[in-house]
Amino acid sequence: MRQKRFAMTALAGTMAAFVAAPSVAQEIRFMCYSDGNECEVYDDLLTRFEAEHEGVDVIVDVVPYQAILENLPVQLAAGTGPDLAKVTDLGGLNEYYLDLTPYIDTAYWDASFGDTLDWYRVGDRQGYYGLHTQLTITGPFVNATLFEQAGVDMPGPGATWEEWAEATRAVAEATEADFPMAIDRSGHRVAGPAISYGAQYFDDEGNGSFEGFMPFAEQFVEWNNDGTMARDVWASQGGATYADAAQEFINGEVVFYYSGSWQVGRMDEQVGDFFDWRVVGSPCGPAGPCSGMPGGAGVVGFEQTEHPEIVAEIIDFLAQEDVYAEATARTRNLPAHLGVASAGVEFEGASPAAQAALNAFASDLSNVSPIAFRYQGYAGNRAMFGITVERLSQAIVGELTVEEAMERAAEDLSAALAESN
């Protein structure tokens, strides 16, 4: 009898749980990767959103960056993606994005995020898709202590790549530093310098192109072979694998390291008092521009979500000026929100050197070439980044001449564009 009563109670309890379940939680999965502490900060901010929206449970799935690049597109194609994610292939995943237009104040978004909204738009899909949470810009870190020890004057604003190469060679020679210069092994990183040397990246019809890339390619290969550039970074890897020279710079082995604003936190933490470092504006090239390359990451929702309204509300919540300003300050990223940028950001826990570096990067944004902005929003840019790395590396190690490498790059690009949607 007692057993029967227990069974009845258990059954009733289970049924109650099932009946109640749908009204309890609307589970939202947020696929997130961190360069620093971004996911941790979003998780904290979204706890406030959950408090304001009873029944909504936002689960921040922290994944490696590689999962965003490789697994997310496959999940989306198979219809098993998350509700929202932090992405860097901004235009490339456009076909899956949830259009936020019906759910947000578009006037506020236009006024706040301006041109970065275009990076998420492709073809006739011209809605509001992405909240650019992390604006980055490429640029050089310079070891000021080595300059001082060598007694060489640091080139000033408007200096060219050649002037920097000459100065850093002199510094490296005087101080016995291993490498005068280094650039991350990434197609994105060389885009700014390439534009300064005349790369156009687009043909007359608006398709991706390596037109005008040759002068930079020749210079870059030459510098890798004459010891101006750290050859290890580009030559010791294969394929389109990313490699950086941050550790070499931190170790004091590189005089001039071209990377980007996302490295400021790392430099701040790991260089410490070891030497004085500073960020200078991107050098100029023979073609004129002194351009870095913008970039970064943004939060997007996906059409396949079962809760489009909540997903849009979450993104809109993160886009509000006070929330955005807090996230920017805590994650120590450059703001893409014009209001937050113009008000200035007091980066949390940043040393004076880091604060100065972030300000230097922010002020260099005005020098970014329109080609660079357009290239960043181009849906085929990932293909072009990969091709750039693979073919330039082959030219550096001598498998191809620079001319052959650029011919192959053009062929690779036309094949990639033909296969893309």
Added chain:
Amino acid sequence: MLSVISSVMRIVEIPMIALQRLLGINRLAWVFLLPNLILFGLFAFLPVILNVVYSMTGSDNVLLSDRPYIGASNFGTLLDCSDFLDPNSCREDKFWRAVWNTIWFVTLQVGIMVGFSLLTAVILNRDIRARGFFRSVFFFPVLLSPVVVALIWKWILQREGVLNAFLDWTGIGGFNWLVDAHWAFAWSVFISVWAHMGFYTLILLAGLQAIPRDVYEAAIMDRAGAWRTFRRITLPLLSPTMLVVLVLALIKGVQTFDEIYAFTGGGPGTATTFIIQYIYEKGFAGAPRLFGLAAAASLLVAGVLVVLTLAQLWANRRSVDG
């Protein structure tokens, strides 16, 4: 315990007898095979079919329904060469660079590895001191994960690695091993041999121990020298085992990917890019994802592996038939 088992068996027996009456004794075998057939079909046969289908489709879409049929175009792209010996003359030059790298790598790696494995097995088969210890030492690298192997050697060989520190200390001076194409390739072969030879040594050791002692005793009585004994007795009697080792090593060599990918990333340039890395990069790491081209390349590799396996069967049959 036994009574419980027999009770269970009696319960199972009833439906089995009924099923046997219904299907007949021959068809009942298929019922037992069915679970395995379903699993094999689902996880081995179906992927092969899908691979063939993907190889004949284009675009970067994942779903087959979104991919247009393009016939043998992917195979045409891979095989479009004016001179197969010169990758620069091929439309898909990276594929042919990977093919030639793989051929060189397999030739060197298998040759060196089988030779060293045989030598090591012969030595470890002798009555030497601390034989058990040395057997463990040679087998130990086999237990390591390929990524661990790659990282260990990367730390040793990188610009500021252990080897260069040692060379600097001796006054010889360091060298940038992983930036030079020839050295990177040579080290890749060495590491692969180091990591895998223990496994083949073990197989050859088992083969050596299976050779009857009395044959050697007869050779001693006939005053045969050590080299003659090795050439006339050990090698012929070991040849079936050698054949297995050779074919296994060849197939594994063609499939080389993880440890070299973690070690050099396929570089410098494409100096250590092998065929499986090419397939991985085309299908999964690159943009756009060319699943069709990757599938076509993997089918060509599968074709090569089938040829190698058939060659093994042929050679095996020939040796059995005498």
